[in-house]
Amino acid sequence: MTASELPTSATSTVDVIVEDAERCSTCRHPAADHDTLSARYCAATMSGGLTRGCICK
Ligand SMILES: [Zn+2]
Ligand SMILES: [Zn+2]
Helix, strand or coil: CCCCCCCCCCCCCCCCCCCHHHECCCCCCEHHHCCHHHHHHHHHHHHHCCCCCCCCC
């Protein structure tokens, strides 16, 4: 009886993906990078359909 070589189970490397809810929907920066002012700035940018840069960094 030969030593059975078990097929190595596929090791799925799951990348830690930051969920969309944790990112600003305007500038795609982490929501945690936003202070009150930049959060309002981004909200105004999105609602106004503007393509200005963000101030959260
Ligand atoms: Zn930003
Ligand atoms: Zn933002």
